[in-house]
Amino acid sequence: MRLPRLARAAFRKLSPRSRSALLHRFGMFAPWEGGFDYSAPARSADERIGPPDFVGIGVQKGGTSWWYELIADHPGVWARADLHKERQYFSHMADRPFGPPEVATYAAWFPRPTGTITGEWTPDYLAFPWVPPLLAAAAPAAKLLVLLRDPVERFRSGLSYRLAQGAEPSAATVADAVRQGYYSRWLRRYLDHFPADQLLVLQYEACAADPATHLSATYRFLGLDDHVPAGLHQTVNPSGQKMALEAEARQRLIDLYRSDVGELTRLFPTIDRSRWPNFAPGSG
Amino acid sequence: MAELRAGQRLTGDRAEGPARRVAGSETVARWLGRVPVRFRRAVPFGPRGDLRRRLAGRHPWELGYDLEAPPTDGLPVGPPDFIGVGASLCGGGWWYGLVAAHPGVADRAGRPVGLHYFSHFCTRAFTTEDGTRYHRWFPRPPGQLTGEWTAGYSAEPWVAPLLAEAAPEARLLYMVRDPVERFRLGLDRIAESRVPNVGAAVADVVDRGFYAVQLRRLLEFVPRERILVLQLEQCWRDPAGQLAATDRFLGLDTDRRPPSVATAPPRLPPAAPIDPSVTERLTDLYATDVVDLAALVPSLDLDLWPTAGGSGGPGRARGR
Numbered sequence: 005m006r007l008p009r010l011a012r013a014a015f016r017k018l019s020p021r022s023r024s025a026l027l028h029r030f031g032m033f034a035p036w037e038g039g040f041d042y043s044a045p046a047r048s049a050d051e052r053i054g055p056p057d058f059v060g061i062g063v064q065k066g067g068t069s070w071w072y073e074l075i076a077d078h079p080g081v082w083a084r085a086d087l088h089k090e091r092q093y094f095s096h097m098a099d100r101p102f103g104p105p106e107v108a109t110y111a112a113w114f115p116r117p118t119g120t121i122t123g124e125w126t127p128d129y130l131a132f133p134w135v136p137p138l139l140a141a142a143a144p145a146a147k148l149l150v151l152l153r154d155p156v157e158r159f160r161s162g163l164s165y166r167l168a169q170g171a172e173p174s175a176a177t178v179a180d181a182v183r184q185g186y187y188s189r190w191l192r193r194y195l196d197h198f199p200a201d202q203l204l205v206l207q208y209e210a211c212a213a214d215p216a217t218h219l220s221a222t223y224r225f226l227g228l229d230d231h232v233p234a235g236l237h238q239t240v241n242p243s244g245q246k247m248a249l250e251a252e253a254r255q256r257l258i259d260l261y262r263s264d265v266g267e268l269t270r271l272f273p274t275i276d277r278s279r280w281p282n283f284a285p286g287s288g
Numbered sequence: 289m290a291e292l293r294a295g296q297r298l299t300g301d302r303a304e305g306p307a308r309r310v311a312g313s314e315t316v317a318r319w320l321g322r323v324p325v326r327f328r329r330a331v332p333f334g335p336r337g338d339l340r341r342r343l344a345g346r347h348p349w350e351l352g353y354d355l356e357a358p359p360t361d362g363l364p365v366g367p368p369d370f371i372g373v374g375a376s377l378c379g380g381g382w383w384y385g386l387v388a389a390h391p392g393v394a395d396r397a398g399r400p401v402g403l404h405y406f407s408h409f410c411t412r413a414f415t416t417e418d419g420t421r422y423h424r425w426f427p428r429p430p431g432q433l434t435g436e437w438t439a440g441y442s443a444e445p446w447v448a449p450l451l452a453e454a455a456p457e458a459r460l461l462y463m464v465r466d467p468v469e470r471f472r473l474g475l476d477r478i479a480e481s482r483v484p485n486v487g488a489a490v491a492d493v494v495d496r497g498f499y500a501v502q503l504r505r506l507l508e509f510v511p512r513e514r515i516l517v518l519q520l521e522q523c524w525r526d527p528a529g530q531l532a533a534t535d536r537f538l539g540l541d542t543d544r545r546p547p548s549v550a551t552a553p554p555r556l557p558p559a560a561p562i563d564p565s566v567t568e569r570l571t572d573l574y575a576t577d578v579v580d581l582a583a584l585v586p587s588l589d590l591d592l593w594p595t596a597g598g599s600g601g602p603g604r605a606r607g608r
Contacts, residue, residue: 021334024484028332038486095487098494099475101563132491133573163411170334171485173351175407176492179444182410183495252413253446260445 021170035092036128042096044112045087051115055107055143058226060125061135061194064184065161066153067208069241072125074219075226077233081123082116091124094135094142107142121226125149131184133193140197147226148198152268153208154280155185155261156254164247185261188268195271205272209279258282317344333482348404349440355408355421358398363427367455370538372437373447373506376496377473378463379520384437386531387461392540393435394428402438406447406454419454433538437461442502443495452509459538460510464581464588465520467497467574468567468595472559479560494573500580507584517585521592567595 015023024037033039047053058075060068069089076083083089093110100106116122123146129135130150139146153161163181171177194203204225211218215236223230249257265283269275278284320328320340328336346353370387372380381401388395405422406414428434435458441447442462451458474493483489496502506515516537523530535542582588 019334019338021332021338025332025335028484033484036487037484038482092487095490098487098490099471099562099566101565102569103565128487128491132487133494134569137569137572160411171488172337172483174347175349175351175404175410175440175444178351178407178410179440179495180488180492182445183491247411249411250413253409253411256446256449257410259449 019170020168024170035088035090036095038096040092040096042093042109042113044109045084045115047115050117052118053112053115055111056114056123056146057121058123058147058149059129059139059143060123060127060149060151061139062127062130062150062184062190063152063158063187064127065158065165066127066151067211068125068127068151070238071149071151071206071211071219071222074215074233074236075123075222077235078223078228078231080120080228080231081226082120083122084115087113089124090126090128092126092128094138095126095128095132097138098132098134102138102141110142121228123147130190130194131186133190136193136197146202148194148203149206149222149225150187150191150203151206151208151211152187152275154282155187155265156249156257156282157280159185159257160246160249164245167247168244182257182260186264188264188271191268191271205274207275207279210276213279254282320344329482333484348400348402349407351408353404353408355405355418357421357424360424360427363429365423365425365427367423368426368435368458369433370435370459370461371441371451371455372435372439372461372463373451374439374442374462374496374502375464375470375499376439376443377470377477378439378465379523380437380439380461380463383461383463383518383523383534386527387435387534387538387540390535390540390545392432392544394432395434396427399425399436401436402440403436404438404440405436406450407438407440407444409450410444410446414450414453422454433540442499442506443492445502445505448506448509458514460506460515461518461534461537462499462503462506462515463518463520463523464499466593466595467499467578468570468593469559470497471570472562475562476559497574498577500577500584503581503584512584517588519588519592522587522589525592571595 015026018026024034027033028037028039031039033041044053060072062068072083072089075081091110091113093113097106114122114124129139152158159181162184163178166177166181167173191203191205204222206218206222216232219233219236220230262283265277265280269277320343331339341350341352372384374380384401387393403422403425405425409418425436426434441451451460471493474496475490478486478489478493503515503517516534518530518534531545532542535545578590578593582590
């Protein structure tokens with residue numbers, strides 16, 4: 005077993021970009037990568053398929069892995085370890101026809117035994133403006149979840165993460181990280197295709213401060229009984245080292261997002277701005 | 289400069305001149321440039337970029353690009369007189385070449401057409417010294433105008449206030465084209481580069497077609513009369529007329545422009561076709577933005593954008 009261990013150690017030493025390049029050579033792709041194979045996963049005899057019961061749509065670096073695992077911990081929720089929390093299906097669909105075969109393929113990715121619910125959480129969906137009509141066609145009854153975080157903090161964390169993962173160190177990557185913070189701009193597109201009561205807007209900072217209360221609200225929204233998971237306070241997919249953000253640049257981003265945050269709190273009065281220090285009432 | 293530089297291509301970001309290289313690496317860059325495309329693509333996207341940056345330096349749009357200007361040779365420097373701000377893949381490189389061919393415009397060897405200067409300041413403070421350093425990129429003999437065209441600026445929302453601060457008198461040029469057509473060209477670029485994270489790359493392509501959103505962001509900091517919005521399809525149809533309008537906007541003497549300059553547009557590589565149902569979805573996606581753009585830019589001719597609501601198209605943008 006010496007060689008595999010050496011190979012594993014060597015693999016870990018590669019940069020994230022070289023690691024994925026190597027995996028691609030062996031035909032292994034992540035769901036967000038172009039070559040991912042969407043052939044239906046195998047399912048056992050007691051599993052049936054159908055559109056997801058819930059879909060998390062955002063946001064990147066907003067605590068979605070943590071919240072998804074808490075949801076998946078509920079005995080009434082089916083989440084297979086071999087299926088990535090981010091199905092990313094619609095990320096590939098901007099330039100493709102989308103009809104009944106695509107709807108069926110999507111549904112095939114949600115096997116579950118009768119009596120349980122299942123879903124996915126792809127944080128990228130929020131700022132992919134082509135997704136809402138497709139999602140509404142493929143899963144019209146799905147309950148939507150979005151976990152928002154102070155957009156300036158999200159930007160900083162998201163950009164650091166993308167660069168660490170090997171994204172191109174370019175202005176376009178920075179612009180992408182900025183774009184994802186226009187929450188109300190993107191959520192309005194979802195509200196064009198889903199009724200407002202089918203969308204639960206959560207605030208990461210509020211969930212972190214009082215996970216039990218907000219998790220109960222999430223379970224209720226999904227039609228589940230109350231439940232207390234063991235790992236309620238466990239950190240999942242932590243942020244790692246964050247890049248520097250100079251004070252003046254921070255202020256520029258606050259100014260950039262201010263009107264969007266204002267619109268967001270008008271659309272969703274449950275958003276508590278005092279939990280976002282960059283946008284707290286009276287912070288200018 | 290009388291014409292496009294050798295090696296420049298027609299549209300958007302690809303029309304940048306050669307990027308400045310790290311010291312001593314020009315030979316490597318030249319050598320890398322000679323490697324046939326199919327061999328270059330044999331190296332995967334990520335490692336290929338890492339290798340190129342290490343051996344041949346960074347492109348101006350890449351983080352870490354050296355923002356220091358080359359020596360000004362004693363010429364007066366100052367803020368640019370005009371800045372092309374976008375949109376990418378809309379023929380900005382072609383138009384910049386035509387503008388720079390005017391005898392009253394000073395172009396400069398060694399300065400990329402697209403400097404991407406402000407692109408580097410999203411997470412950094414922009415100091416007075418940063419502004420002065422920007423000005424040093426624009427030496428010009430007295431009496432001549434000078435400028436740059438960075439197609440990415442309009443899609444980088446942090447740029448507008450910085451640009452207004454560093455070049456408060458500059459006139460801005462913003463060239464747009466049928467957003468669905470732009471989307472198709474953008475997709476071709478993604479296919480060419482074989483970038484692995486497809487969704488993020490496509491989102492970038494889609495986002496750059498929301499012209500009105502970008503223009504409104506600029507208008508927060510720059511008065512409307514200092515922005516000229518050009519429509520690529522009109523420039524194709526009547527290059528001389530549109531160029532004369534551009535000259536007048538920039539304060540260039542239209543009589544001094546040789547009549548042969550406004551040549552026919554360079555031939556475009558055809559974009560890969562997309563399914564009609566996808567075109568229809570994109571038309572819907574852009575409809576509101578196109579209506580808003582038409583309100584901001586009365587000279588916009590929607591008949592030239594069949595997929596965005598012009599005659600012969602689905603007509604959605606008009607109907608709303």
